[in-house]
Amino acid sequence: xxxxxxxxxxxxxxxxxxxxxxxxxxxxxxxxxxxxxxxxxxxxxxxxxxxxxxxxxxxxxxxxxxxxxxxxxxxxxxxxxxxxxxxxxxxxxxxxxxxxxxxxxxxxxxxxxxxxxxxxxxxxxxxxxxxxxxxxxxxxxxxxxxxxxxxxxxxxxxxxxxxxxxxxxxxxxxxxxxxxxxxxxxxxxxxxxxxxxxxxxxxxxxxxxxxxxxxxxxxxxxxxxxxxxxxxxxxxxxxxxxxxxxxxxxxxxxxxxxxxxxxxxxxx
Amino acid sequence: xxxxxxxxxxxxxxxxxxxxxxxxxxxxxxxxxxxxxxxxxxxxxxxxxxxxxxxxxxxxxxxxxxxxxxxxxxxxxxxxxxxxxxxxxxxxxxxxxxxxxxxxxxxxxxxxxxxxxxxxxxxxxxxxxxxxxxxxxxxxxxxxxxxxxxxxxxxxxxxxxxxxxxxxxxxxxxxxxxxxxxxxxxxxxxxxxxxxxxxxxxxxxxxxxxxxxxxxxxxxxxxxxxxxxxxxxxxxxxxxx
Numbered sequence: 001x002x003x004x005x006x007x008x009x010x011x012x013x014x015x016x017x018x019x020x021x022x023x024x025x026x027x028x029x030x031x032x033x034x035x036x037x038x039x040x041x042x043x044x045x046x047x048x049x050x051x052x053x054x055x056x057x058x059x060x061x062x063x064x065x066x067x068x069x070x071x072x073x074x075x076x077x078x079x080x081x082x083x084x085x086x087x088x089x090x091x092x093x094x095x096x097x098x099x100x101x102x103x104x105x106x107x108x109x110x111x112x113x114x115x116x117x118x119x120x121x122x123x124x125x126x127x128x129x130x131x132x133x134x135x136x137x138x139x140x141x142x143x144x145x146x147x148x149x150x151x152x153x154x155x156x157x158x159x160x161x162x163x164x165x166x167x168x169x170x171x172x173x174x175x176x177x178x179x180x181x182x183x184x185x186x187x188x189x190x191x192x193x194x195x196x197x198x199x200x201x202x203x204x205x206x207x208x209x210x211x212x213x214x215x216x217x218x219x220x221x222x223x224x225x226x227x228x229x230x231x232x233x234x235x236x237x238x239x240x241x242x243x244x245x246x247x248x249x250x251x252x253x254x255x256x257x258x259x260x261x262x263x264x265x266x267x268x
Numbered sequence: 269x270x271x272x273x274x275x276x277x278x279x280x281x282x283x284x285x286x287x288x289x290x291x292x293x294x295x296x297x298x299x300x301x302x303x304x305x306x307x308x309x310x311x312x313x314x315x316x317x318x319x320x321x322x323x324x325x326x327x328x329x330x331x332x333x334x335x336x337x338x339x340x341x342x343x344x345x346x347x348x349x350x351x352x353x354x355x356x357x358x359x360x361x362x363x364x365x366x367x368x369x370x371x372x373x374x375x376x377x378x379x380x381x382x383x384x385x386x387x388x389x390x391x392x393x394x395x396x397x398x399x400x401x402x403x404x405x406x407x408x409x410x411x412x413x414x415x416x417x418x419x420x421x422x423x424x425x426x427x428x429x430x431x432x433x434x435x436x437x438x439x440x441x442x443x444x445x446x447x448x449x450x451x452x453x454x455x456x457x458x459x460x461x462x463x464x465x466x467x468x469x470x471x472x473x474x475x476x477x478x479x480x481x482x483x484x485x486x487x488x489x490x491x492x493x494x495x496x497x498x499x500x501x502x503x504x505x506x507x508x509x
Contacts, residue, residue: 008465009463009464009465010272010464010465010466011429012272069354069355070354070355071355092396092397093396093399094337094338094396095396125354126350127339128334128339128347128350128351128354129350129351129354131333131334131337131339131351132330132333132334132351132354132355134337134339135333135334135336135337135402138336138337138400138401139401139402139403139404142399142401143401145399146399146427146428146429149427149429150429194405195407196407196409230463231405231406231407231463232406232407232408232409232463233406233408233462233463233464233465
């Protein structure tokens, strides 16, 4: 049975979801990891597979080629700026975003940015383009900071998204996380998304939960994962129960199967 | 103190009102309400809906986005057009601008520059501590998706995380202010209240055509009035369907 819950995105509801998270965390063992690896290995792939909640929500449909735009660049820049402003007291969010962009440009100028990377794209923009990217990143950063300020328990901005390479299955799983809230013996993960949650938002959230548990060195699942859609003013949550972790893993494997089938159909 | 209790009441009025309008039947596709649905109430063609006026409005808004982060705008038309093209690769309006001849393009440039200069002179500098964000989107699904309220707030300052009301909503229009603008101001306040459950402090509308600014302190009366205006718009849309 799933523990998916739907709430309004208000400080009171958000704190109730965080404080009401189950206190006994579930741990994924090596046996679970081996079993998942075997399932992924059974789905052959010609290329290295990358799966995340977005692909799960789209039922494995491959999207058109990725392109940098102010909308796709905002989260990377905003989360970097939030971490930077947390480290340097007195640094405003817009200054922190400017510093982040400056770092990306410096990387590109010194030849460290790969072709197609964010730094490479930014270096080709005009001053106006950079200003628009800054405005878009500022929206995301301010929104994230506001939600973080609502949280009454100790929290920190996530250092990065969660990544897990499935052993011998040429598969990398990426779980999105923006804020980590520390409880006594467990943690709650907050993830922000633009737009409104669709019908498949639950499976997407469960996939992020599973990847987060797999990426933890001890396999410790978060007590709860909360997906926030500030534009729609709603949040969904899923508890780190074994049922939900299994369900998340099943959705990821199913997505790999669908991708394999569509690869096969394209080849034929 | 910030009002965090009115949102539930507004939602109930809307949900009950929508049920009275739609009854048991559900529209084939969701009825979508936007600020423009309230701004233009009659079916008479409005000049502000013409492509040229819409492009002008979009470009002036791009100037606002650049100003909000402290960018120094020297050539408003070119910079706004560059910013818009970066956001929207292909659309009907982009094609429309591309096919303008030299004279029409020059007229649009002069027009946009005039509106942008009015905006720049009136806006001044926005301190980072006000947390300015632009083109803030909001969506509210009501009555199991039968009705969707959509909104984009041109500029928002303040925060919902403080105990006192501090959020101010700012709408920029290139048309002269009128009754429609007032309804749009109220609509922005209503959708923001439903989205965050915190009533904003103030809602304002600035006309770059006249340099006039209207401002309303948001209270329950304004929100209730807006819910009835939204219900009227839903009824009109439903009848048209």
